[in-house]
Amino acid sequence: MTLALVNETIKKELAAVEQLFTDELGSDLGCVNNLVKHVSRFRGKMLRPTLVLLAGKSCGELTDAHAVLATVVEMVHMATLVHDDVLDEAELRRKGATINHLRGNEAAVLLGDYLISHSFHLCSSLDSQFASRIIGRTTNQVCEGELLQIHHRNNLDLDEETYFQIIRRKTASLCATCCLLGAKYAGASEVRMSQLELFGLSLGTAFQIQDDILDIVGDANTVGKTLGLDLEKGKLTLPIIHYLRTASPQKREWMRSIVENQSPDRIDAVRKLLLASDSINYARHCAGDHVSRARAALADLPDTKSKRLLDAMAEFVADRAV
């Protein structure tokens, strides 16, 4: 099962999300519309809208609010991508040139702001403040995760606990919110909402661990973005954290010197050391552990097609090569 197959089952709903996305971002200014066009070219997996929609379907009937919410979370996600590209000085994302590379850092900052602003604007079209409050809380957490990450840049002593704090806030919190809101707007009970939220949190954690693994050992052509960027920007991720904790003193010093060294081929050197160790497997095991937690969180749900698709998604995120 791949995400593309899952998405196929909610094709119509996702098309509505794409339409709403385009409609909401339209401006009376040509220059704004031209810039926004770049974003749609970078549209990716639609993981977050899919979570909103399937969480909703697994708890009851989808409503118009689900299309709105699915669009809102995708906009939040796109905003973080656009601003991440400023942060990361990445020149390649989704096999297309990044906004900042094409149009300069200023346009990238403003386009990210435009996306955040429209996500809140769209969200506030719903009947109650419930979703706005949750989305606001979540974007607060996403910012905190990113800030914690740059605070620990080049910190070779970063521990696993802090790594998990970072990815929980910057990635998993939004996935949790997708599932929580999907459930809430389908009329789910408080208990069911919590189950779905935990599902999203665990799935999001597994997803980010896998992202970090792919950044080291992925295939650039398949993944479609510049690899080795985490290292480039001084971000330590799980495989390296594990390596530095478990390798022999000699190997550890060797790894530290490579990571600190600014040579252009250090990503290859790091990859070699990691592949000869157990650290990539360890990270994969951790991701698998979070997948199990995600699936366990669904145990109590009635057996529907949507539940089975969510279950399949949890497995997919830690298994993907893209």
Add this chain to the structure above:
Amino acid sequence: MTLALVNETIKKELAAVEQLFTDELGSDLGCVNNLVKHVSRFRGKMLRPTLVLLAGKSCGELTDAHAVLATVVEMVHMATLVHDDVLDEAELRRKGATINHLRGNEAAVLLGDYLISHSFHLCSSLDSQFASRIIGRTTNQVCEGELLQIHHRNNLDLDEETYFQIIRRKTASLCATCCLLGAKYAGASEVRMSQLELFGLSLGTAFQIQDDILDIVGDANTVGKTLGLDLEKGKLTLPIIHYLRTASPQKREWMRSIVENQSPDRIDAVRKLLLASDSINYARHCAGDHVSRARAALADLPDTKSKRLLDAMAEFVADRAV
């Protein structure tokens, strides 16, 4: 009358806003709190909270919602300042080092995001979606204004109409929203809300024209930020637009060559040409015109102390040296 004197009359309310500002931005992460500390050092005129509070008082009684709204608009404003500093590469703002200069562009982008996120989060604590929707619409416009501005960077043929479109969206729209929301949450009628909105729009326009004038002919020590930045970043403002339209062909070519030229003393050269012309006066006259419109928008309001203070503010914004 200065803004400081106006603020003195609502000292208690503004203190509550400062407290709410600090409370809302607090995090369980020390690194986030350390970064946020920088922002409060840059706290400035409190123009926007003052507009919310006085607009409210001029239409009825202040409520708890006014403190929330006043904090929300100040956060939006601070976010734009922090991101503007990234855009502008300004090294000095409010007589303190800018965030990006102190902590790097990445921290500045994220801190701006953190402020935007918290402004929406705080706004969504209110009872209804009304304010969230208006704030979202306004931040959309602010982004559009900024995007239109960078679209016309280095465009020596920028016309006045486009200049006014830019400043209406990037500055005046938020001032208009401050007054509209202040009135709304004091129970004002639709007509009264429109009057206050127009007041804010006109005041904000006058404020920005004066800001642009000060960037050229202000005294850096008084204004407390790097001057000449508009020119530095290729932003044409009203005095130069007027000069290029009205000067003799010879002088116009001279001005164009100075503006296009990257020499470090070009701000002085531009200042000299403008001061010897009528263009600074023209811009001052335009600002005065918007002040008159602002004051006229208040004509129908009952004669209260708050109305008189708003009236005084309109005059102040176009007259200030800071």
